Amino acid sequence: MATPTTSFMKEVLPPVLDSTSQPPTLFDGTTRLYISYKSPFAQRTWITRNCKGLQEKIKLVPIDLQNRPAWYKEKVYPPNKVPSLEHNNEVKGESLDLIKYIDAHFEGPALLPDDPAKRQFAEELFSYIDSLNKIMFTALSSKEDVGDEVGAALDKVEDALSKFDDGPFFLGQFSLVDIAYAPFMERYQILFSDVKNYDITKGRPKLALWFEELNKIDAYVQTRRDPQELLAHTKKRLGQIA
Numbered sequence: 001m002a003t004p005t006t007s008f009m010k011e012v013l014p015p016v017l018d019s020t021s022q023p024p025t026l027f028d029g030t031t032r033l034y035i036s037y038k039s040p041f042a043q044r045t046w047i048t049r050n051c052k053g054l055q056e057k058i059k060l061v062p063i064d065l066q067n068r069p070a071w072y073k074e075k076v077y078p079p080n081k082v083p084s085l086e087h088n089n090e091v092k093g094e095s096l097d098l099i100k101y102i103d104a105h106f107e108g109p110a111l112l113p114d115d116p117a118k119r120q121f122a123e124e125l126f127s128y129i130d131s132l133n134k135i136m137f138t139a140l141s142s143k144e145d146v147g148d149e150v151g152a153a154l155d156k157v158e159d160a161l162s163k164f165d166d167g168p169f170f171l172g173q174f175s176l177v178d179i180a181y182a183p184f185m186e187r188y189q190i191l192f193s194d195v196k197n198y199d200i201t202k203g204r205p206k207l208a209l210w211f212e213e214l215n216k217i218d219a220y221v222q223t224r225r226d227p228q229e230l231l232a233h234t235k236k237r238l239g240q241i242a
Helices: 040-051 070-076 095-105 116-141 148-160 176-196 205-214 227-238
Strands: 031-035 058-062 084-087 090-093
Touching: 031 040, 040 058, 040 095, 040 176, 084 095, 090 095, 095 176, 116 148, 116 176, 116 227, 148 176, 148 205, 176 205, 176 227
Parallel strands: 031 058
Antiparallel strands: 031 084, 084 090
């Protein structure tokens, strides 16, 4: 399972659809990935699509989450969240489920290894990320300094990156685990530096290397937003003054 290093032309991203937009021709055989360009959950599926080389097979349909089209909830995905995937006349949701589904049901390089030990560790890391996110976002919303809980959570990530020595990623080689963590860790690196004056990679060389190697992967880099845009958007959601 090789790191996806294939360079491809930067994709021309489609315009965002809002409450004034007409729906696409639904269930016409086209596979569509409904996302928001600003959502870390949707970004997971977008990265996976790119890593598999499915830019022509899976069409991006970006939704304005602040001004959603009524047809999205009524006709596409009743939970009214992103991401969702329209495929084979069905619509599925939940980002971790979707990245596994895209990996298993579409052509392209496999994004999970066959090694049972690595697969088991992958599931442990998938299970941990919600706890990590809760700790990190709670700390960002707090007026207090960064506490021990954040340090311990990041140390757990550092330890996870030390488990396999056949590469710089969570399972050694780049995988769905890195895709699951990347959108959130990217935001934490920016936000903790700006809001808390805290470098999440300080004293964590494996995490610093992980970011360095991640930023060499076109499939991920092409999904990144401008850091200042991310900062303003997330601060607004956290109730901070941007």
